Amino acid sequence: MRYERPGTIEDAVAMLAQASGRSFVLAGGTDLLVRMKSDDFDADLVVDIKAIPGMDEIAETADGFAIGAAVSCAELAENSALVSAWPGVVEAANLIGSTQIQSRCTMTGNLCNASPAADSVPALVAADARVRVIGPNGTRTISAQNIPVGPGKTSLEKGDIIDAILLARPQPRSGDAYLRFIPRTEMDIAVVGVAVNLTLGADGSVQTARVALGAVAPSVILSEEAARTLIGTKLEAAALGALEAACSAASIPIDDKRGTVAFRKQVAGVLARRAARIAYERAGGK
């Protein structure tokens, strides 16, 4: 196996594009290094992107935030502007693993690992995050939602590297929230995860809503049915009941070591209701 630590994104892309065997980008390594210890995993080339200037920065632009691909999840929580703009995204990223894991791992890695249970991904999708991809054919910006396409599979092509996650400046009177279910208090993988992002009108009723569900399908679900249940409401009991039912219905989980189908569907609804309330309050709703 070859390990490379290029100083420019161009070099990194070229190395990956020209590689013959199995090649991987290395960010925090909390997924990749663990997998590399397994007997059924082989890597021929690992390209560490942490030495590329700018990768470890959170840039505030006119449009919003550009979070470099090597920014650790712990660093997100130290950026007060980001925390106040996207509290749901930051809280999701800071549920990953433990303090030790968070100081290594990245949201980009979480997204590209393409686990159905990835914690930051529903929050990113609810926030309508985009990613900037640099590849052999140049730079393009695509929706974060379109990166994972199934367990362990992404839409990225050979040589592609995500160099930043882009979050818009939030609308006035908006708020987001993420909740997950794990049987323990930490160091666990989501059995269900739900992110809600709401924007309120001047009267306090919901104008736009995005509801994303994690760990209940091969990849993250953005449920328009669920979002629709909230539009025009002030999260009255009936609206929350409809949201709960819509989220349970939208979930298409499997029975596995982490939970049952029935459990996941039911808890997806419960968490959606709770996350919606938090997002609503963060948006200034009462």
Added chain:
Amino acid sequence: MSFDATYKEKKLKSVGTRPLRPDGVDKVTGRARYGADFNMPGQLVARVLRSPHAHARIMRIDVSRAVALKGVKAVITAADLPDLTNGNAALYAILDNCMARTKAFYDGHAVAAVAAIDAKVAREALKLIEVEYDVLPHVVDVDAAMAPDAPLLDENLFTQGIDPAPTTPSNVGNRSEFGHGDVESGFAKADVIVERSYKTEQTHQGYIEPHACVASCNVDGTAEMWVCTQGHFVYRQTCADLLGLEVSKLRVTSSEIGGGFGGKTHVWAEPLALALSRKAGRPVKLVMSREEVFRASGPTSQTSIDVKIGATKDGKITAALATLRYSSGPYADSWAETGAMTSFACYDLENVKTVGFEVIVNRPKVAAYRAPSAPMAAFAVESAIDELAHKIGMDSVELRIKNAASEGSRSSYGPIYGPIGIGPTLEAARTHPHMSAPLGKNQGRGMACGFWFNFGGQTCTDLNISADGTVTLAVGTVDVGGSRASLSLIAAEELGISYDDVKAVIADTSTLGYNDMTDGSRGTFSSSMATISAARNAIVTMRERAALMWDIPVEDVAWEEGHAKAVGASYDNRAPLSVKDIAAEAGNTGGPIAGHSELVADGAGVSFGTHICDVEVDPETGATRVIRYTVIQDAGKAVHPAYVEGQYQGGAAQGIGWALNEEYVYGADGRLQNPGFLDYRIPVCSDLPMIDTQILEIPNPNHPYGVRGVGETSIVPPLAAVANAVSDAVGVRMVHVPVSPPRILAALNAKAKG
């Protein structure tokens, strides 16, 4: 030498204090050497090839391509481990479990092993071994394995203990029965009867350190092994038996141990490391991965238990009956029998009967896990008692007190009890502030009792007094829970010297006589007895030396408070001689001073505990948090109270994990789905409250200081205590452990539907 082990009350100076642990600095600075920290020149790396099938006949193994790989020094299969077990079924089971002979019986069963110059080559070699399997139908569930149409693991297994003997084979190896009185007439006298079936899932001991060893066989027939174990003398015996080595020529050194809890009382891959070393002619290091530890070492039984208890309206139990089915992995064993013995041990019963069935399944061979078999039986029985209390409308502590066994009671498994602690732990629970702490919304409280036998066994100890008067203590029971500190305290107490002047070490198998392993909570009980005996023998010698130094008859030399004293009016002016004084002159009075002891420590006092647990359950998700937990247990005598508390807390923590989340999850293909700590969920620190402890000291009459074993009992009550608390919080009786969120939510949904 005869040794009087009877308890004598006396004022103690060292025993009962809480000095720093002698192994602490090494452990926190990373200097402690665990199993994988030992290396030898020229050592090879071993890897084991394991079956991906739950049940398969091995048709053919072709290792030729692996053997041909550059860097591979030895490849072994079962053919390299000829059967030397001579009809000993238990030993054969160990042999077959170490390396499958004709069939792979579970996902993870070893089928071949390689030794190579490094890990990469070893891994490569595994891929080159071709195994042709004839995959057979499998069964992993204890109840399914008992069904008449279940796939048979062993066509020659006919249940023993049944009269007349069955004529068809089954997956049930043995039936056992315990009890006395007549349960039918007892139930006839009952006003209230509770009858239920319970299930507990298979758990792993979850020791943090994986199995690891370095083995080195020499051409002259001698061999050495450095290994992480709870019993190096037992490992030596088993490995020598399996490999045809002379016992005394195999020297086994135990490493520091990162947890065992019973799982390191059995050999797993150690015989393979020796066989590889023998074949390769070089030392071989074998370290199991976490996945291998889960798939192929040490889980406890999965169980299915029916309990029926009858009582009068005023709470007197008239009859108790339990049927216990325990899985034992692919080889029949005696786990259900132990469960059947412990089930009702807390109670004084006129009519009691327990029946155990040993069930073989396509899962790893079951190993001891802290008070093996007792937690599951206690879960079923203590849940039923809890329900009985509710039905009668009686406080569950009162009900237990009313029926508790006491000195003179005939236990449900046979013996008559001496002085025991069940009553006192219950009395302590009744008045404990935990019992009256207010409960909030969605919170519930449960309590439960537990029993464990405790063992004694063969023990051998050397105590050497150095020229400066400090003492080294060489013991043969591996220190798994702090026994070096406790034994140093005991030696200090007996000799009348400071704890800091005693250094205890674990001797290897060539430097000390045989010791049984550290199991059955016997470490401190038995080795302290041997230490006391060795110290008293050293004192005999020191009195003789003092007599020589003073030139007076030894009869006139007494031993008091760490000093030789000349007794009698004529010696009044002689200053007493300390251990240091006598040691300094040893070279002139007959040479080094030592005390030796070998004995069978009989009379390990049985041990009882009562636990109280409060939980909060989220009724919408089934998430459970333990918010308050108290352990009350009889220690006989707490030699080092901080360690005793640690044992109480550790057992409770493991029991809470078992009660709430830990379980082996198998797929339809019979493969283990969660062989790692990510999905095999032991509690993390933040999952647990501070576990409160209360030590009771009801002296064991058969130990000079009254010591009982304390290590295991603490894991017996938690399954029931937690399940009773959850049942109280959600208003539904939870009968399947772990009471994981999906099970709780399903129970709540069923209740809501009516």
